[in-house]
Amino acid sequence: MNKDLNSKGKPDIVAVAKAAGVSISTVSRSFNHPELLKPATRKKIDRAVQRVGYIRNRAAQVMHGRRTATIGLVVPTIDNAIFAELIQSFSAELDANGFTMLIASHGFDLDREYQMLRKLMEHRVDGIAVIGLEHSEASYKLIEQQDLPAVAIWNYAQGARLPCVGVQNLKAGRMAAQHLLDLGHRDIGLIFPETDGNDRAKDRLLGASEALQRAGVEVPADWQLEAPYNIAEAKRASASMLRHSSRPTAILCGNDIIAQGVLFAARSGGLDVPRDLSVMGIGDFKGSAEFEPSISTIRIPARQIGIVAAKLILDSVANLPENPNAFECDLVLAARGSTIRIK
Amino acid sequence: MNKDLNSKGKPDIVAVAKAAGVSISTVSRSFNHPELLKPATRKKIDRAVQRVGYIRNRAAQVMHGRRTATIGLVVPTIDNAIFAELIQSFSAELDANGFTMLIASHGFDLDREYQMLRKLMEHRVDGIAVIGLEHSEASYKLIEQQDLPAVAIWNYAQGARLPCVGVQNLKAGRMAAQHLLDLGHRDIGLIFPETDGNDRAKDRLLGASEALQRAGVEVPADWQLEAPYNIAEAKRASASMLRHSSRPTAILCGNDIIAQGVLFAARSGGLDVPRDLSVMGIGDFKGSAEFEPSISTIRIPARQIGIVAAKLILDSVANLPENPNAFECDLVLAARGSTIRIK
DNA sequence: CGAATCTATGAAAACATTTGCAAAACTATT
DNA sequence: AATAGTTTTGCAAATGTTTTCATAGATTCG
Numbered sequence: 001m002n003k004d005l006n007s008k009g010k011p012d013i014v015a016v017a018k019a020a021g022v023s024i025s026t027v028s029r030s031f032n033h034p035e036l037l038k039p040a041t042r043k044k045i046d047r048a049v050q051r052v053g054y055i056r057n058r059a060a061q062v063m064h065g066r067r068t069a070t071i072g073l074v075v076p077t078i079d080n081a082i083f084a085e086l087i088q089s090f091s092a093e094l095d096a097n098g099f100t101m102l103i104a105s106h107g108f109d110l111d112r113e114y115q116m117l118r119k120l121m122e123h124r125v126d127g128i129a130v131i132g133l134e135h136s137e138a139s140y141k142l143i144e145q146q147d148l149p150a151v152a153i154w155n156y157a158q159g160a161r162l163p164c165v166g167v168q169n170l171k172a173g174r175m176a177a178q179h180l181l182d183l184g185h186r187d188i189g190l191i192f193p194e195t196d197g198n199d200r201a202k203d204r205l206l207g208a209s210e211a212l213q214r215a216g217v218e219v220p221a222d223w224q225l226e227a228p229y230n231i232a233e234a235k236r237a238s239a240s241m242l243r244h245s246s247r248p249t250a251i252l253c254g255n256d257i258i259a260q261g262v263l264f265a266a267r268s269g270g271l272d273v274p275r276d277l278s279v280m281g282i283g284d285f286k287g288s289a290e291f292e293p294s295i296s297t298i299r300i301p302a303r304q305i306g307i308v309a310a311k312l313i314l315d316s317v318a319n320l321p322e323n324p325n326a327f328e329c330d331l332v333l334a335a336r337g338s339t340i341r342i343k
Numbered sequence: 344m345n346k347d348l349n350s351k352g353k354p355d356i357v358a359v360a361k362a363a364g365v366s367i368s369t370v371s372r373s374f375n376h377p378e379l380l381k382p383a384t385r386k387k388i389d390r391a392v393q394r395v396g397y398i399r400n401r402a403a404q405v406m407h408g409r410r411t412a413t414i415g416l417v418v419p420t421i422d423n424a425i426f427a428e429l430i431q432s433f434s435a436e437l438d439a440n441g442f443t444m445l446i447a448s449h450g451f452d453l454d455r456e457y458q459m460l461r462k463l464m465e466h467r468v469d470g471i472a473v474i475g476l477e478h479s480e481a482s483y484k485l486i487e488q489q490d491l492p493a494v495a496i497w498n499y500a501q502g503a504r505l506p507c508v509g510v511q512n513l514k515a516g517r518m519a520a521q522h523l524l525d526l527g528h529r530d531i532g533l534i535f536p537e538t539d540g541n542d543r544a545k546d547r548l549l550g551a552s553e554a555l556q557r558a559g560v561e562v563p564a565d566w567q568l569e570a571p572y573n574i575a576e577a578k579r580a581s582a583s584m585l586r587h588s589s590r591p592t593a594i595l596c597g598n599d600i601i602a603q604g605v606l607f608a609a610r611s612g613g614l615d616v617p618r619d620l621s622v623m624g625i626g627d628f629k630g631s632a633e634f635e636p637s638i639s640t641i642r643i644p645a646r647q648i649g650i651v652a653a654k655l656i657l658d659s660v661a662n663l664p665e666n667p668n669a670f671e672c673d674l675v676l677a678a679r680g681s682t683i684r685i686k
Numbered sequence: 687c688g689a690a691t692c693t694a695t696g697a698a699a700a701c702a703t704t705t706g707c708a709a710a711a712c713t714a715t716t
Numbered sequence: 717a718a719t720a721g722t723t724t725t726g727c728a729a730a731t732g733t734t735t736t737c738a739t740a741g742a743t744t745c746g
Contacts, residue, residue: 009490012732023696028734038694053488055464059411060732062402063701070445070466079431079629081424088422091448100462102413102445105434119443121398123413145396147352231630260630267635286422287574287603292610355702366726371704381724403702406731 011052020048031056062124070100071313072120072128076108076198080229081257081285082302083131086153089306090129097314099126108197110136117142127313129153133160134199149316153309154200156328163316163325165309169200172298172331173207176252176280179296179333181215184342185250185278188212189223189241191234191262192254201254204282208252223248227258234261235268242269242277249278249342256281256288259295263338274340284334293337301329354395363391374399405467413443414656415463415471419451419541423572424600424628425645426474429496432649433472440657442469453479453540460485470656472496476503477542492659496652497543499671506659506668508652512543515641515674516550519595519623522639522676524558527685528593528621531555532566532584534577534605535597544597547625551595566591570601577604578611585612585620592685593621599628602638606681617683627677636680644672 017024022041030037030045037045048054062068071094075083091101102125104116114136120128121142127149130139140161143150152164180188190209195202212219227237234257241247242265253259259281266273273279273293281288281297288295308327360367365384373380373388380388391397405411414437418426434444445463449455457479463471464485470492473482483504486493495507523531533552538545555562570580577600584590585608596602602624609616616622616636624631624640631638651670 014732024733025696025698025735026694028732029695032734036694041694055461055489057467057732058465059402059405059467060701061734063406063703063732064734065701066734068402068466077431078421078434079427081427084422084424084427088420088448091421091446095447095459100445100447100466102443103434104438104443105431116438118398122401123411123443124400124402146398231633235633257630261633264633264635287600290574290578290604290607292607357702367703368705368726368728369724371702372725375704379724384724400702403731404704406702406733407704408731409704 010057011054012057013054015052016045016048016054019052020045067126067317068124069098070102070123070125071310071317072102072104072117072123072125074113074116074120074128074130075103075105076131077105078103082255082283082300085286085302086306089303090153090310091306093307093310094314097310099314110134110139110197114139114142121146121148126317127151129309129313130162132199133157133162133164134197134202149313151309151313151316153305155203156326158326160326163312165312165327165329166305167300167329167331169203170207170210172282172300173204173209174211175207175298175331175333176204176282177208177211177215179335179339180250180252180278180280181211181217183250183278183339185248186217187223187248187250188217188219189225189238189248189251190219190254191225191227191238191241191251191258193229193258194226204254227254227261229255229257231257231261231264234258235265236261238262238265239269242266242271247277250280250339251277252280254282256283256285256295256297259288259297259338260291263291263293263295273338278339278342280339289334289336291338296336296339297334299332299334305329353400354397355400356397358395359388359391359397362395363388410469410660411467412441413445413466413468414653414660415445415447415460415466415468417456417459417463417471417473418446418448419474420448421446425598425626425643428629428645429649432646433496433653434649436650436653437657440653442657451540453477453482457482457485464489464491469660470494472652472656473505475542476500476505476507477540477545492656494652494656494659496648498546499669501669503669506655508648508655508670508672510643510648510672510674512546513550513553515625515643516547516552517554518550518674518676519547519625519641520551520554520558522678522682523593523595523621523623524554524560526593526621526682528591529560530566530591530593531560531562532568532581532591532594533562533597534568534570534581534584534594534601536572536601537569547597570597570604572598572600574600574604574607577601578608579604581605581608582612585609585614590620593623593682595623597625599624599626599631599638599640602631602640602681603634606634606636606638616681621682621685623682632677632679634681639679639682640677642675642677648672 013027017027094101106112129151131154133152133155152162154166156166192205193201225237227234262279271277281295284297284299356370360370447459472494474497476495476498495505497509499509499511535548536544568580570577605622614620624638627640627642
């Protein structure tokens with residue numbers, strides 16, 4: 001039986017100390033303050049670490065007030081082009097700072113979101129990030145009461161209850177609508193995801209509706225559809241609208257995935273985009289620019305948002321002096337091939 | 344100053360005990376063995392927990408040999424349609440069993456992968472999942488030496504060094520090629536991602552080449568391209584091949600993203616798919632079926648793989664009796680609109 | 687050469703929790 | 717009312733690490 005193992009079968013700092021013939025404190029110091037050690041001792045310890053296969057135990061460090069060096073991220077779903085892009089950049093930025101990401105998804109269920117937050121807090125994450133600004137009162141209370149550094153990603157709003165990094169989805173909706181209006185469209189269809197528990201979609205729809213109304217454009221009920229975040233469903237949903245002889249000249253979609261569905265539906269129905277129909281997206285997902293026709297959309301800089309959010313939360317964890325607690329990322333109109341001036 | 348807080352400002356079990364007027368052990372038991380407590384005591388404690396806002400500290404539990412209830416996942420990148428799907432289902436299955444996912448990405452760099460593995464081990468994950476079966480010797484050694492439950496996802500191979508759940512990418516490549524051969528194609532182009540450090544792509548390419556060779560089909564060097572996992576690049580890369588007067592009648596792509604790029608390139612170049620060109624993908628990503636034309640591909644059941652992998656690792660963590668240590672998921676040919684029999 | 691100063695190392699307390707063991711508080715049985 | 721048995725609770729040790737304080741050696745200097 002190997003004496004270099006603790007009760008759980010993993011070598012611990014004691015095993016290293018024994019193997020190196022030094023005290024426990026010295027081993028600990030070799031990790032945390034190597035400059036205090038005699039080079040020879042350091043070498044002895046390094047070799048012992050190698051020999052016994054020691055890996056530091058964060059749990060034990062955490063008990064001394066050390067950070068866990070983990071950040072929790074709670075998202076509606078990982079499996080979603082634009083979130084994936086965000087998650088990747090967020091995680092990469094954390095990695096670059098020695099942090100690790102704990103992730104949990106709730107499937108657009110705000111009660112589950114609360115549960116996930118609790119779960120992450122049990123793991124004593126040093127900070128927490130959530131998507132959007134719409135959360136259950138319980139979730140907000142929890143974050144405030146635990147006094148945990150937090151950041152809301154994706155939505156920007158002045159006076160938000162949490163520090164936030166993102167865009168004004170209201171503005172995104174407005175810009176998308178304005179682009180179609182500028183091109184002379186008046187017969188406009190709307191296809192948006194369900195807005196319940198999804199303030200991003202809610203705001204976009206609101207912004208778009210507002211802009212249209214202000215321009216005196218009314219959208220008949222049967223030109224206003226709901227479709228999930230899903231090409232197949234969006235294709236199906238829009239197909240019905242496009243089959244009709246009285247169809248809109250343009251369709252404004254809540255996101256680029258829906259726009260893709262609409263483009264496929266149009267193609268499948270023998271309509272040429274943009275000649276017969278203009279299609280507008282929101283988001284500018286990967287591939288939207290390469291689509292044929294290329295998708296006109298409002299660019300949301302997911303990558304940038306992820307990086308900025310990570311920096312913000314890390315600063316906050318490190319207790320850096322008053323960083324701005326809200327950061328608005330710019331939206332830009334990407335006018336491309338799927339929209340055209342009406343004749 | 345609130346006396347219900349520990350040195351770090353978070354209420355601990357002592358605070359709860361004090362607030363409930365019971366001993367620390369009793370509070371601990373109320374979480375771990377509630378059936379041992381008098382219902383009245385339990386209630387008192389529950390209320391105290393509420394009152395002081397206590398959240399259990401996993402780090403401290405871990406020190407007693409408790410599981411961390413975390414599983415580490417190391418992927419090349421999160422930001423990738425098919426991995427995202429896998430990650431989502433893997434994570435959901437873990438969640439359902441009370442586990443949390445720690446995730447790290449290495450950007451197709453096997454040395455970084457090793458670093459990430461170490462990092463996750465410092466967090467004392469109960470098990471670890473990696474993508475594919477190609478890893479540095481150091482990584483394999485590390486996993487073996489730490490004796491950590493592990494699973495390799497995505498690739499299946501008999502006699503693999505790790506338990507694995509996935510498909511035979513070799514077979515996928517072969518099936519894709521066979522489909523084109525069955526349709527009478529002999530002039531076939533290949534566009535695959537870089538195969539270095541990516542055994543999935545390597546195997547697919549190998550399988551495809553093998554099948555073609557066996558059928559006596561030779562692929563000229565300028566019909567064999569490398570493209571990253573990226574619609575834009577794939578579109579650009581294939582455009583050059585398609586412009587040539589002597590172009591293949593079919594293109595076999597290493598994955599569906601590349602296939603999408605090729606489809607857009609064809610469209611952009613005025614070629615009709617499948618009339619002028621057949622395009623074959625591998626993977627069957629979300630949206631491939633809805634594409635216009637729908638993409639012929641080899642279906643890899645990402646969702647299923649994620650769930651099975653999660654179950655396997657959880658079983659392994661729970662030390663369940665000898666589960667099969669390799670699980671092959673079925674590949675099916677999805678013959679759709681982007682491929683057609685040659686005239 | 688002895689005192690003073692530095693440098694390198696070790697001993698032990700502290701961190702938040704779990705758990706084996708023992709004591710206390712009830713219940714049931716005579 | 718005393719005893720035996722059962723249920724409920726508390727005490728204290730243990731977990732793996734960091735860190736403060738103390739000490740042993742090494743170095744400098746008059």
